[in-house]
Amino acid sequence: MSGLKIYNTLTNKKEEFKPIDPNHVTMYVCGPTVYDYAHVGNARPVVVFDTLARLLRHDYGALTYARNITDIDDKIIEAARREFPGKSQITNEDIKVISEKFAKVYEEDMAALNAKTPTIQPKATKNINEMIALISDLIEKGHAYVADGHVLFQVSTMKDYGALSGRTVEDLLAGARVDVADYKREAPDFVLWKPSSDDQPGWPSPWGRGRPGWHIECSAMIEKNFGQTIDIHGGGQDLIFPHHENEIAQSKCSHGGANLANYWMHNGYLTVDGEKMSKSLGNYVTVHELVDEFSGKGEAIRLALLSAQYRQPVDFSRDGIKQAMKQLDRWYRLTDGVTATEPSDAVLKALRDDLNTPKAIMELNQLAKNDSNKGILKASATLLGLLGQDNWFEAGLSEDGISAVQIEQLIVERAKAKQEKDFAKADQIRSELAEQGITLLDSPNGTTWEKK
RNA sequence: GGUGCGGUGGCGGAGAGGCUACGCAGCGGAUUGCAAAUCCGUGUACACCGGUUCAAAUCCGGUCCGCACCUCCA
Numbered sequence: 001m002s003g004l005k006i007y008n009t010l011t012n013k014k015e016e017f018k019p020i021d022p023n024h025v026t027m028y029v030c031g032p033t034v035y036d037y038a039h040v041g042n043a044r045p046v047v048v049f050d051t052l053a054r055l056l057r058h059d060y061g062a063l064t065y066a067r068n069i070t071d072i073d074d075k076i077i078e079a080a081r082r083e084f085p086g087k088s089q090i091t092n093e094d095i096k097v098i099s100e101k102f103a104k105v106y107e108e109d110m111a112a113l114n115a116k117t118p119t120i121q122p123k124a125t126k127n128i129n130e131m132i133a134l135i136s137d138l139i140e141k142g143h144a145y146v147a148d149g150h151v152l153f154q155v156s157t158m159k160d161y162g163a164l165s166g167r168t169v170e171d172l173l174a175g176a177r178v179d180v181a182d183y184k185r186e187a188p189d190f191v192l193w194k195p196s197s198d199d200q201p202g203w204p205s206p207w208g209r210g211r212p213g214w215h216i217e218c219s220a221m222i223e224k225n226f227g228q229t230i231d232i233h234g235g236g237q238d239l240i241f242p243h244h245e246n247e248i249a250q251s252k253c254s255h256g257g258a259n260l261a262n263y264w265m266h267n268g269y270l271t272v273d274g275e276k277m278s279k280s281l282g283n284y285v286t287v288h289e290l291v292d293e294f295s296g297k298g299e300a301i302r303l304a305l306l307s308a309q310y311r312q313p314v315d316f317s318r319d320g321i322k323q324a325m326k327q328l329d330r331w332y333r334l335t336d337g338v339t340a341t342e343p344s345d346a347v348l349k350a351l352r353d354d355l356n357t358p359k360a361i362m363e364l365n366q367l368a369k370n371d372s373n374k375g376i377l378k379a380s381a382t383l384l385g386l387l388g389q390d391n392w393f394e395a396g397l398s399e400d401g402i403s404a405v406q407i408e409q410l411i412v413e414r415a416k417a418k419q420e421k422d423f424a425k426a427d428q429i430r431s432e433l434a435e436q437g438i439t440l441l442d443s444p445n446g447t448t449w450e451k452k
Numbered sequence: 453g454g455u456g457c458g459g460u461g462g463c464g465g466a467g468a469g470g471c472u473a474c475g476c477a478g479c480g481g482a483u484u485g486c487a488a489a490u491c492c493g494u495g496u497a498c499a500c501c502g503g504u505u506c507a508a509a510u511c512c513g514g515u516c517c518g519c520a521c522c523u524c525c526a
């Protein structure tokens with residue numbers, strides 16, 4: 001019994017978390033469509049749910065955390081067309097080249113943010129049969145129909161469709177404003193399976209060669225890995241409708257009304273000047289370039305993302321990352337060589353209150369005020385995925401820049417100059433190092449250095 | 453139009469009826485050959501207008517502003 005409270009999108013309320021199995025929590029978070037580099041906005045759910053995963057493991061012991069990889073999607077097909085401009089047909093193998101490349105980049109970038117690899121990372125193309133089985137079941141149960149090579153889910157067959165996003169079937173039927181594809185019976189119907197032309201990748205199915213719709217993979221993979229109901233389902237707020245709504249429709253209608261997830265959690269957006277960071281707006285920065293820009297210190301990006309509570313928007317700024325960096329510098333200086341003990345109750349309490357990371361950070365600062373709390377500070381920070389790097393101040397040294405040995409030599413030289421009261425030379429060495437981002441710290445016990 | 457989320461000190465950001473977090477920056481001081489780091493001190497802010505209350509940034513009503521989603525768009 002940990003007292004964890006979670007804001008549930010399903011009820012729009014903060015609720016006490018009660019796992020189905022108190023000794024083993026299940027969580028599924030929507031992962032990337034692997035067709036390009038992930039931007040910082042895409043990284044927010046990763047960091048948020050990684051933090052939640054750390055808390056759940058601490059509080060409940062066992063956690064199975066799944067994050068899917070969407071490796072079949074029209075965007076991937078487009079990317080493959082750009083990759084192979086001469087090819088008239090894009091095959092299943094071609095899109096694999098794209099998806100495997102970006103799945104690998106994604107994993108590396110998220111690791112740079114100190115996000116642990118989820119327990120399982122199911123791929124859509126490895127679960128085609130499961131999806132076909134689920135679609136067939138929905139057709140049998142009268143919730144889906146075949147039309148013009150497509151299989152569509154008929155939204156009006158589900159009475160409580162729209163419960164997650166606060167919509168009603170009536171409103172959706174009435175509010176149709178976009179051109180409705182002529183193979184649809186009703187405007188809100190969505191695709192479960194769509195036909196592939198000869199130049200598109202595809203898989204055989206009872207409805208002809210085709211590929212899955214966007215939402216079906218999550219339903220199928222949750223069923224396969226967890227059964228009918230999981231504890232927590234997470235993702236960005238932009239997934240509430242239609243993606244998660246449709247996942248619920250598919251799974252509930254196939255499972256006789258059983259909940260797909262008992263708790264739905266959605267993180268707010270990363271914004272740039274108040275607007276959502278997105279590919280289409282072009283106002284994005286990739287994690288890849290940002291990690292590079294901040295000398296591999298991804299933890300600073302992570303802390304910047306955790307500086308606001310996860311449901312609030314976070315405005316992206318390099319200044320925010322720099323602030324986070326300073327914060328980490330201070331904590332790292334304090335906990336150098338310290339062994340983590342047990343996390344503090346205050347930090348745990350903050351995190352258990354719907355993952356109140358800003359409050360948790362405040363509590364970390366309180367711990368930092370007292371030397372006797374160093375071990376607790378380190379253990380508590382680990383819950384947030386912070387203070388995990390061994391040589392924080394040396395991490396920024398690049399291979400083509402100055403080496404640690406060279407720095408040490410210059411420090412010795414400067415110590416000699418200082419002894420001889422040649423302060424001009426001493427200062428010159430210090431400013432030369434400063435130009436390379438090396439800050440020297442003199443103390444009674446000698447001089448140490450930090451790479452910024 | 454519908455639905456949802458917001459507007460807090462120079463900045464970031466919690467809190468949610470009285471005890472006015474925390475961080476960054478700034479300012480003053482200690483320390484230092486000079487710095488850095490560290491330590492001490494220093495800031496009564498909660499969009500606007502009404503109302504309730506002994507007491508409101510927190511509750512109620514209204515207004516203004518911003519953002520997001522509304523079916524293939526992570």
